Amino acid sequence: LQAMSDSEQDWLALRPQEPSPSQCCGGGCQPCVYDVYQKELAQWERAKAMQDKSLLMGKKEQSNNSELNPYTFTAFSVSSVEQLTEDTYQYKFELPGNSSLRLSLGQHIVLRGVVNGLEVQRAYTPISPGKAEGYFEVLIKCYEAGLMSQYIKTWKRGDMVFWRGPFGGFPYQPNKHGELLMLASGTGLAPMIPILQSITDDEEDETFVTLVGCFPTFDKIYLKPLLQDLARYWNIRIFYVLSQETSLGKLPWSYQENTYTGRLSEDLMKTIVNSCRRRPFVLICGSSAFNEDMSRYLKAAGIEEDSCFVF
16 A cells, blocks of 8 residues: 555656746647647646556646747747946847757747746747848837846846747738838837838738837937838838927937827827828837827727737
């Protein structure tokens, strides 16, 4: 009987642990951490029923073969850390050889961190082109009280960080939409960048793009040089809406004509939609409050839900 209970304890020790709510990034991933848990639990139950531990051998929590995978976490090395604003950083990760993450446009990946013994997972969208070779880059805003932010702020060059994915994405096809209207708040800019770059890199793609970037102040606009370069293309327009700036006088003259002060309101939305050269298909990325406001303003401007995609 003693041997039996030892065996029972062995099996219990091997039983996969149910994820805690902090481990779900809320990004709607397929598979979610709960899906992975269910799959591992079924595998464990099958192995236990057959009393065959070798059936669990395939169960890997993480891999080191540097291939991104939706089911297991893979370690990638931090190759550089660049501070963009007081609370936002651009992190570059190394990919072995000239390999690429091969992401579709706007896809996100999930980061795993452990803070005070608690595992946390969050979704981030790489801003590097999906075909970028040998590296990928992520734009991350760190919050004072954020659990994951405490972990991210400790990163330095050479640290190993665990990611899994890719998930989601916007099924973009060149020339499918006459014009894309992109509404991005803060780091919501991230999924827009690879889509913009894929349009400017493709001479056959004649899609018009109007990007509206919402930030508190001029100093907090991310990736200014990159956005300035993109705005030089004949089919790309970029507007800024700065909620905490009161006058345009202090801005560089090159920004004055395409910047609005205050919040992105229903009236301003109508003005922007009416200025679009073709009927726009809208991409939205920001906080849930921002996304809800934008959907409401768009409806008032005559843009229906089936013409919108929310990241």
